[in-house]
Amino acid sequence: MIDRLTLTNFKAFQHAEIPLGPLTLLTGLNSSGKSTVMQALALLRQSNMAGSLTNPWRFIENGIHIPGMDGLLLNGELVGLGTGQDVLHEDFSGSAPMITLAVDEGSYRYSYTAAYAPEQNLLPLVETQLPSDTEGPAHPGPTEAALHPSYFRASYFQYLHADRITPAERYPRDHQVAIGRGFLGVRGEHAVNYLRHHARDEVPDGPLRHARAKSPLLLDQVAAWMGELCPGVNLEAAPIEGTDTVRLSYGFGDALTATRRRRPTNVGFGLTYALPIVVACLTAQPGGLILLENPEAHLHPQGQTRMAGLAAAAAAHGAQLIVETHSDHVLNGMRLAVKQGLLAPEQALVHFFRSTDGSGVEVITPHIDEDGQLDQWPMGFFDELENTLVQLLD
Template sequence: MSEQPLQTLESIVLHNFKCFGHQKINLGKLTLLSGLNGMGKSSVIQSLLLLRQSFQQGLITQGLAVNGDLVRLGTAQDVFFESAEDDTISIGLKLHSKNSVDEWSYQYNSSTDVLDIEAAPDGLNSILVGASDTYFNNDIIFSNLFTDEFQYLQAERIGPRTSFGTSDYLVRQHRQLGPSGEYAIHYLSLFGNELIPNEKLHHEQSSTLTLRNEVEAWLSEISPGTRINISGNPDIDLVSLRFSFVNDGVVGNAFRATNVGFGLTYTLPILVAVLSAKPNSLLLIENPEAHLHPRGQALMGQFLAYAAAAGVQIVVESHSDHVLNGIRLAVHDGKIDPADVQLNYFERRMIEGQTRHTISTPTIDQDGLIDQWPDGFFDEFDKSLERLMTPRS
């Protein structure tokens, strides 16, 4: 399986899924999901997690596993679109290598509150996955969504701790960091001396291409001179993390992560995920700006753009105009082609007397300028400034 080239996603098609009656969501090398709270951004990410989770549990040809390690959505009723005109829920994926959409359809049974398989995607063959027969064609089975070349980091990542857990199964065998980034420190302890797979992400201040040195170099963009100190206690399956800082060429004392603040610990899993990702891998990242100052948020936007330009497919959900501006700066500086950036702005509108969730797609030009600014699209600074400049009555 590992010898096959990874396939990347071009779009998602949702039918009767959560807040969407029917919606197509285009994806790029770097996709930014934005919008007010409750507009459907997380639902898009959850649709991908739901497919992966159902696949991993061997249930995808029987029904959808709405609760699991990646996502917990409650009941089938919680997932089914409340204004649905039929009883079918489906999630479709289109790969860049194909002209058609592979769609999984399930029937919602309100009396039993389950989602049962209605039809496997057309033309798919049954292959053995784990202990069950699962329908996948050769393209889909090697899409980045269903392989180990995948990471999901949720908004609520693990904060500073005196120690962090380990997982031989997830980290050693599947190289996963965990949805909360809870195994990022264990990952670094095991693979920190390996070379990063993508030399295009080499930081000029890193002395080598090892993952640990590259993480430290990029982390120093946020907090200058940062050094990472990891020690393990295999007897109790824990690893500890400390940070030290270089001042005038001298490395200071190592401080517990709990004494340094949230920003570094919260950012660390993102850096590890990106720098360890192979080209065509898929990363789903929620709120990368969390606990970062504005400069750090802008740098994060640039960093994600650099990674996407180097071939890593990234879907990021963010409320930060600084992250957006970091992406725009990367485009302006020629670090990423504007055609590789997909902006999706989620809104809720009244259409023909009904509330509909819709998506606007502003585009960025070569200069980093955006062609349209829908109301609410990262415009709060301008709105606040306009009010401040208006004389009081």
């Protein structure tokens, strides 16, 4: 599990250390740096997937930097960040413009420092430290497996951007991405095809299983969790013959009262928008990492709370989730999960990002106790209801 992410001179952050837990909520005003945290993690994984972090030892062992071979790949499948001048913090600290991203897992730190190249989208690594032991005795010598943080190797990784699939007549049927790699796509565009292929997989017994689902099979489990958003809904995902696309359809009611099947464009926005979130959480695997932006989007308040409960269930199942949200219902859903014992208080973190007057970002971390209570409510942290009520009652 990633315990901490340290960002230096990266986008909104001159320097920030962000503790992470099994379930971490990132909250705060717009443009305060929440997505940047996920982008940093995705950037490292993207660079590694492209083979541009292949041999971080070389720079240490030979003392030679081979430009253009290893580096942070700014544009790819997970993130498109532009060029060096877009990602270097505009008020960078240090004598030279450099970006460092460091990931702590257990007692090991994996640190990547890249040089500034204003017009390039591959920022050359200038220094990559061997995994170093942040607490205990010196590292005995990294094995191949320990070169990079374990989330690079985790077979289960999902990153769902705020901008996801909308209701449509068809969705892509890409075997390599959806089935081969099990990746839902950053817009969740492969979720329908994934669901079609894995419909009869069983959701393991445990926190993820919905008690009122027809069966443990993934399709029925997805329908049951979607039923938290719209009671009685069921889904079908089927290929469209002769094309490389799949179709999604919805039904409402049980077999006797069911209306005819409806296409996504005729059932509203929220169900389809939430589908990739539901599929990602229900198929979470222990040791996997899920990055979710705004799971609350287009959902009614109760549905938002339920989505937080599902995210907490995925964390209780052993995956790590980092969730950006503007919703106090999502926050409350996480607090409830702690109060109900699904997660221990130390497994549920919440950070509040606040821009400071200068160019920096302040990160405040209220702590949750076992009753789901928070030890502080900084100004601007989900206090708008009270602020408005005070004015209304004045």
